[in-house]
Amino acid sequence: SAVISQKPSRDICQRGTSLTIQCQVDSQVTMMFWYRQQPGQSLTLIATANQGSEATYESGFVIDKFPISRPNLTFSTLTVSNLSPEDSSIYLCSVDAGTGNTIYFGEGSWLTVV
Amino acid sequence: GEDVEQSLFLSVREGDSSVINCTYTDSSSTYLYWYKQEPGAGLQLLTYIFSNMDMKQDQRLTVLLNKKDKHLSLRIADTQTGDSAIYFCAESPGASNTGKLIFGQGTTLQVKP
Numbered sequence: 001s002a003v004i005s006q007k008p009s010r011d012i013c014q015r016g017t018s019l020t021i022q023c024q025v026d027s028q029v030t031m032m033f034w035y036r037q038q039p040g041q042s043l044t045l046i047a048t049a050n051q052g053s054e055a056t057y058e059s060g061f062v063i064d065k066f067p068i069s070r071p072n073l074t075f076s077t078l079t080v081s082n083l084s085p086e087d088s089s090i091y092l093c094s095v096d097a098g099t100g101n102t103i104y105f106g107e108g109s110w111l112t113v114v
Numbered sequence: 115g116e117d118v119e120q121s122l123f124l125s126v127r128e129g130d131s132s133v134i135n136c137t138y139t140d141s142s143s144t145y146l147y148w149y150k151q152e153p154g155a156g157l158q159l160l161t162y163i164f165s166n167m168d169m170k171q172d173q174r175l176t177v178l179l180n181k182k183d184k185h186l187s188l189r190i191a192d193t194q195t196g197d198s199a200i201y202f203c204a205e206s207p208g209a210s211n212t213g214k215l216i217f218g219q220g221t222t223l224q225v226k227p
Contacts, residue, residue: 043202044217101162105159
């Protein structure tokens with residue numbers, strides 16, 4: 001299995017500011033992903049964080065709003081920019097643990113925008 | 115496009131079996147997953163099944179897959195109050211496993227003592 005740590009676990013931010021969320025994995029993984037879970041909703045994939053190249057974004061998500069870094073095989077950050085109350089969600093990092101079929105999630109970062 | 119559907123709520127008595135159902139649309143999905151989310155927590159991987167299997171058992175959990183009907187179920191035997199949570203079904207769409215998942219809406223399981 002993979003142990004995934006996310007920081008911060010919770011934050012309250014002012015609208016118009018940005019928040020950067022970190023995801024650290026205890027082993028090297030090829031694939032890392034960022035998901036959003038809006039209140040009472042299911043999870044939606046934001047992007048795939050690619051090591052050494054730009055992230056691959058899903059439809060409806062853009063780099064200017066959700067810039068992602070992936071400097072190495074154990075770490076990634078997601079920034080949520082120009083925050084609005086609609087960005088209040090849980091943001092979750094996930095990894096493919098390398099066996100091709102076990103996909104683990106972090107504990108999530110709970111963001112409230114006021 | 116890909117879609118995953120689940121019923122939203124299930125209530126059972128402690129000690130009974132729970133069956134949570136899921137349907138999906140992508141017949142080429144390679145793996146199907148069940149995750150558990152407790153209040154205030156992230157997602158815990160419970161189990162997964164490869165698309166060429168029709169059943170997988172892991173302690174109290176039994177996963178049944180009907181590929182023809184694109185129907186997946188999770189049976190929890192001897193349900194306990196600690197099993198109260200939201201259960202998400204997810205598929206890995208497409209013939210090659212990219213690690214991306216499409217999630218259902220989640221089923222809230224309420225276990226009454």
